[in-house]
Amino acid sequence: MSHQPAPFPAARFRRARQSEAIRSLVRENALCPSDLIWPIFVRDGEGIEEPVPSMPGVVRRSVDLVAQAAREAFAMGIPAICLFPYTDPALKTADCAEAWNPENLSNRATRAIKAAVPDMAVMTDVALDPYNSDGHDGFVENGEIVNDRTVEALVKQGLSQADAGADIIGPSDMMDGRIGALRQALEGAGHSNVMLLSYAAKYASAFYGPFRDAVGASGALKGDKKTYQMDPANGDEALRLVARDLGEGADMVMVKPGMPYLDICRRVKTEFGAPTFAYQVSGEYAMIQAAAQNGWIDGERAMLESLMCFKRAGCDGVLTYFAPEAARALGA
């Protein structure tokens, strides 16, 4: 910015901060429930809500209660929900076949939500980790996570999700070439309106720990995900990945985790101007909740501040476990 402010006292910046009325007039960004995508955990059974200990306030819900939660969230102005299945360990195999079972938890939950709240957008997760006995997002051969055979499986998984009624498919696997393969397959199967929200810049992060508890993947994972998820030291690479995924047919892109990566969000938005989302991941959620529960921070203020900062960094929206709480705090 080359513009120089007038010298003091002509310029007194505190004039614009003197009251809530004035502050609201000059506020540069706004946070609303329509900015939020709510990730939820689905489990088997009926009438079950089971707390996730490492994510205070978050539960795993059976499909019937997922539909009810979706109805309530949509009534609060939250436009989209994102499904993550807690898969029975007995269904986790090396061939990951449960991932494209039309009757798997994610597909059943999608159909239940679309039946209960047809106007709510349902987003699903494309990656093999919830179904893989090795806990990885791709197939493991001789200790290596193989790319191209995994992409073929991801396409089957994505198509089964689109067939179940998903509006937005979110490939979170970080294999190379999956966006183009999915886009081509969706077009070929008559799903040309199904959107791809690419987890384009997904980092190999320590902040995913509580999520792995929530989906029951902590025990299964052998090794780490550093050969496919990004090195937290890299920024330019994120731009190359976003360019690649937009070029292959992604409609929207994501940066993940969120709070430690706001510089990446800003660079992506400024460079491409595409719909840009951040994922405020489980570890970020858990840190705020744990500090609030200890009385160390004001939980509601910290939540709203963290979400507003995503907007300021250029994000069009945020995936956050706080979605319903934030919508309530925003007066929905």
Ligand SMILES: NCC(=O)CCC(=O)O
């Ligand atoms: N594919 C989805 C995730 O890995 C979520 C991570 C988190 O919330 O920690």
